[in-house]
Structures are given as C-alpha cells and as structure tokens.
Amino acid sequence: MVKVNLEKCIGCGTCKADCTAANIALKDGKAVHGKFCLECGHCLAVCPQHAVALVGNYDPSEIIEYDPKQFEITPERLLNFVKFRRSIRQYTGEPVSDADIAKILEMGRYTQTGANMQLLRYIVLTKDTLREITPIALTALAELDVKSVDKKAMRVPHQYLDFQSIWVNWHQVYQKNQRDLLFHGAPNALLIVSRKCNEVDGCLNAGHLELMINALGLGACLMGFGTFAFDVSPELKQRVGIREDESVIFMMVFGHPKVKYLRTVNRKKVKYEKI
Template sequence: MFRVDNEKCVGCGLCIEDCFVKDITFIKDKAFIKNKDCIKCGHCIAICPVNAVSTDEYNMNEVIEYDKETFHVKSDNLLNFIKFRRTIRKFKDKEIEEEKLLKIIQAGRYTPTAANVQNVSYVVVHDKIQELRELVLESLNNLAEKIMKNSTIEKELKYARIWKMMYKVFKRNPNKQDSLFFFSKNIIIITSPNELNAGLASSNMELMCNALGLGALYSGFFILASQNSDKIKKFLNLEENTKIVNCMIIGYPDVKYLRTAPRKESSIKWM
C-alpha cells in the first residue's frame, strides 16, 4: 500500500493535484491515499516536498533525490547521441559484463507502460545461444519451404532463399558463419502482452547499450521465426499469453563509425 506519514505531511496538496486517478484526498488537512484506484505510478512519492509518502510494494531504497548535476541531459547532446547510434552486425569476441546487462534491463524497467502495468519481461540468452540459433534457423527454413511452394511474390521468395541458405550453412558448420546472431555473446528477448510497452522499453534499452559502449541489432528474423514456432517459446519457457516483441542482439562493436548518417526529411502536419 501507499501511505502518507502524517508527522511529515504539510498538507500542501501537491500529491492530490498530481494524482491522475484521484485516489488521494484530504483528511484533517493531511493527505490520505485511499489505495482503491491507485495504479502505483509513484508520482505522489516523487512530488512530495517533504518525502512523506512511501510504499511497501516497491523497494524505497531505489528512490533517488533529484540532482541537476547527475540528472540533466542537454537536449543537443541527446539528439546527437540518438543520431549517432547505428545498427551493429559485427561484434568483438568479448564477453559482456553482467552489471552492464543488468543496467540495460534497468533502462527497460524504468520505461513507462500503459496504466503503469509494468508487464514487460526479459529473457537473457548466453550459454544456450547456439541451441536457440538452431531453433530459429529451423523455423525460418520451414517457413521458406512454405513460401517456395505457395508464393510467387519475388520479395518473399528472396527471403526464402536467404533463410534456406542460412540453415544449410549452419548445418554444415555452425561455427563458420553466423548471419543471424553475428556471433554475439548475448541476446535479450523482450516480451509483453502489450507490444507498445515492450517496444518503448526496447528503445530505451538500445540507448543504454550505446551509452555502455555496446552495440545492438533488432532481429526481425528472430521475431518472424518465433511467430511460427512453438518450439522457440517452449525453449524460452514463456507463458502462453506472453508475446515476443523484440529480440536485441548485443555485443561490443567491432566497427567504428566516424559520423552520423543522413535520413529522410520528417513528414509533419502542423494543425
């Protein structure tokens, strides 16, 4: 439950004004949280000027006081940081430290979710990458065979040929070439019943990858394979209603970029 310490509360009403679901009221000039419609967003904790609000549902030791020196990011620096990120397909043969992996997941954990449901989960694959790779390539190969039998669309046939070749190369020698995971040391799979929540988390996680000196690749091939294979979901030990939304292939980049890359002009409608 969320609680207000009446000894600390000064009755300023800031938490009441900021509570979107109107779950806080005044009782004898002190804020009182009803805990009926509360979505546990923590705004009341964050806004209280005297630190009078707490909860036993989260770890209060994780709450950090705002400090401009360590919290503020200049907008131009942030925009340049976003512009400079690149999709990485060439990784060094170097292990990723556990603390960095945990920090990447923290970036996902603190990303907003609709109605604050916090229903994004993560699967970190390291030791079983080759096993997972075989399942993914097997699924893509099966999909390729279906396409070749039933489709006349050249783009679909092009990918079908690529997938069959990837599977053939893997079966011949799993350690010679890897056009799926690119010999990455770690894969993070982001799951959620809500695609938007997982997508937003993934974006922040990739930014954290870059901030840690790592690189990332979103694998569309993996997503497609997982949608057509119960074996992959079983291998990852996922619950039935959980959806694989993103697969981030991460590692230390074995490539150095010297500048940003151009993009199309924004399509904007001013109303």
Template structure:
C-alpha cells in the same frame, strides 16, 4: 498489506501536488493527503516522485532511496548528439558482458513506460555466447523440420536463405554473431501489449549504447518465433506470453567515426503554416 500509503506529517507542507498529479484521482486531502481508494492505484509512484519534501511513501518505497532531480545534469544538446550517433551494429566481438552489466541493463529497462503501468513485459536474455549459439543451432534444426511439412508461407520464404547461409557458409544472419540476445514477451490479451515490449527494447537499446554495447533489432529472429513454437519452450518463456521482439547485443567489432545525415521524417505540425 495494501499499497502502504504513508505521509510524514512533519515533512508535509500541504501543497496537494500528490493529489492533483495522481492519474486516477484516488488521493484526497484533509489536513494531509490520504488514500481514498487503493484498489484503483496504478502503482506508478507519481505521488512519491512529485512530493517536493519527500513526505510521502508508497508500496514500501522510501523517497530517500530515489534519485533526486538535483542529481540529474543532462545536457539536451549532448543527448541529441548521442541519439544521432546511434548505429545498428552487425559485427560483434565474442566478449561476453558481465553479470553486473546485464543487471544494469535490466534495471534501466524496468523504467520504460507501459500501458496502464502494467509492467508485464518479460525479458529473456542469454548470458553467454555459448547459450546464444546453442539456441541459434536449435532454431535452425527446428526450421529444417518445419520445411519438411511444405507449409512455409510465401511471406517467410526468405528464411530459407537465412538457413542456407547458416548451414552452408556458417554465416549468422539472424543474430550477427552477437554473444547475447534479448527476447521480449508479454501475456496475451493485454491492451497494446506489443507496443509495451517495443518501448522496453528502445529503453534497453539507448542505455546499452551509453555503456558501449551495440545492438541490432532482429526482425529475422521474430519471424522464426512466429512459425516455430518450440523456440519459446527452449528459452523457458512463459506459455501464456506472446513474443514482442528480438534484439541481439554485445561489444561492437566495428567503430563509427561520425553520424550519418538523415532527412527529417515526413511530418505535419498542426496549427503551423
């Protein structure tokens, strides 16, 4: 099948934008663009996106089905306010998100950039509060078994407190009572693969907030994955994948009325006094 690189000669104006924008320089030009070496194509679709007349299609994608730049009217000042207003949520309602909302989140996350456009990040999501609670219970049982081996590294000793809060007080410190979690994973051995999973979750979080969905990055959850290999099996995460990160999400049970006021990160801009 190949990459199905096609040019509508009735629409092509010979601007060569697809030729000059291709990140691996595999598009040539002879009256119209042509594919020189499809084996090195990244499948990034930059050529489809940069064509001003929609004359180019690739991978069976019809440019008419893409969102046109003319349809985007995003005010940068409003986006800045939105980013600054984002808060980590640690109180959630039991309300579950609809399948439609979950699929919208997955689709938006699919547009996150990845190294070499590999798109290898795998998303595992719990669809219900029951599914999330059952997994949390399994995690705590597995941790109890692990504790009996007396091999818990000192760096993970705080997980004993997390377990105590859950068993003795019914307090979910790991997922904060959220109805859903998302776990990112990626095949082992890929270059900068862990970074890809974090970028994907960042896209997930921003879009989730735009839908009124709160999120919390669960470092505790990731720590449990590091010492409890059976967690991957429980969630049916591919055996060849390593865990990226864990995030809990749902409808917030808290309302924030204003932004906080952070200081700028330590920084240096080269070339400026």
C-alpha cells in the same frame, strides 16, 4: 500501496493535483488515497514534505533526490548520441559482463509501462544458448508455409514474409559453413517477454535498453526476424521457457562491436503536420 505520513503531510494538495487516477482527496487537511492507485509514484516524487512512501515490493533506498548536475542532459548532446547509434552486426568474441547486463536491465526496469503495470520480464541468452537455437530459428523461418500465415495476427510487419527466400539462403549458408546471418554471431541476446498483446510496452522498453547498451560502449541490433521466429516456432519458446500466455515481445542481440564508426549518417527529411 501508498502510505502517507500524516505527521509530515501539510495538506498542500500538490499530490492530489498530480494524481493521474484522481485517487487522492484532502480530508481534515491531510492527503488520503483511495482504492484506484496505480502505484505510479507521482505523489511520492512531487511531495515537498517527504510525506509519501510506496510500501510493499519497493526499496526506499532507490529513491534519488533531484540534482540538475546528475539528471540533466543537453538536447544537443542527447540528439547527437541518438544520431551516432548504429545497428551492430559485427561482434568480438568477448562476452558482456554481468555488471553491464545489470545496468541494461535496470534501464528496462525504469522504462514506463502502460497503467504502470510493469508486466515485462527478461531472458538473457548466452553465446552457448544462441548457438543452440540458431539452427532452430533458421529452420523455422526457412520452412515456414508463408501462404498459411494469418497476416492480420502477425505482431511484426507482414512484409517480413517477402524475405523467406533470404531466410532459405541464410539456412543453407548456416548448414554449409555454420555462418550465422540471423543473429550475426553475437555473444548475447535479450528477450523482452510479457503477456500477449503488450507490444507498446515492449517497444518502448527496447528503445531504452538499446540506449543503455550504447552508453556502455556496446552495440545492439534489434531482431525483427528473430522475434518472428519465436512467434512461429513452439520449439524455440519451449527451449527458453516462454509460457503459453506469453510472447517474446521483442528480441535484440548485443555485444562488444568489432566495427568502429567514424561519423553519423544523414537521413530523409522528417514528415509531419501541425494541425
């Protein structure tokens, strides 16, 4: 909930003008919050008098005053950073440190969510757990009856079903020599978990998580096939503790890259309309 320090509030109306829920009124020259607060914190961030606080499950020590030197990134540098990213499918055996994992999850925690509901949770899979679930996931994909799959209910593109012959091959390769062509032998994986039908929040989160992974000098690969495997395999969900009302919104593997890229790659021209 939001608390206003009435001694500090000067009734300037800055918070009222920026409240997305139209939940703030000025009464007797002071800001007063109604009952429809989203706890987004806009009023806290915009108040020139430091009169607003989020109370409850919020740590006030996390608040940082704006400083251009600490916050601003040039558009050119940001674009180059994104241009240089690659999906990594070769990893060293070095595990990712707990300190780096904490920074990755912090990036996810601060990523926007619809209506500020903040319903996502995360499961970090270790190398041992990944090795345990790899044959389960490959078997689920290789033995899937694709004709019985309801395409309209799929949370990933239904064109994925056209890859089953590849999944069968990956499964055979794994059975023969333990080579992992699904998760690429990565040392860690990250599951973004939420209630069902929360894909938008999960996709936004995945993009931001990968940015932090790259900023730490690590690499990641978004796992559409892995995400789908969790959808079709009750055994996988049970193994990692996915509840009945939850889904793995998205999966990615990550670790220390074994490959070094030397340049960006050109892409097709952008398609857009200005109406």
